[in-house]
Amino acid sequence: MLYQTSMILGSYYFDKKRGIVSGIITSGTGFGLLIFSPLTAISIEEFGLSGTFSILAGIALHGVICGFVIISPHKTLHLILYHQQHH
Numbered sequence: 001m002l003y004q005t006s007m008i009l010g011s012y013y014f015d016k017k018r019g020i021v022s023g024i025i026t027s028g029t030g031f032g033l034l035i036f037s038p039l040t041a042i043s044i045e046e047f048g049l050s051g052t053f054s055i056l057a058g059i060a061l062h063g064v065i066c067g068f069v070i071i072s073p074h075k076t077l078h079l080i081l082y083h084q085q086h087h
Contacts, residue, residue, distance in 0.1 A: 002060075002063040003025075003029050005063070005067055006025045006028070007022065007025055009067075009070055010022060010024075010025050040052060040056070043055055
């Protein structure tokens with residue numbers, strides 16, 4: 001779900017070892033595919049479709065929060081103010 005963001009942040013913060021970082025990020029994607037498929041199936045059986053979507057939405061929300069933590073506070077404030085002015 002967050003592959004694009006992790007690739008951009010990985011290349012943004014690592015200059016010299018960008019290849020190693022990209023490899024770790026890419027292998028994490030494969031690991032996520034192996035783990036999330038069975039966990040989603042088990043979650044549907046346990047919590048139903050609505051509960052599973054709530055869990056997956058919570059995981060995605062954690063990714064958004066981590067993204068805001070990683071970027072600088074000045075950029076975060078700018079994004080919030082920009083969003084408030086245009087809506």
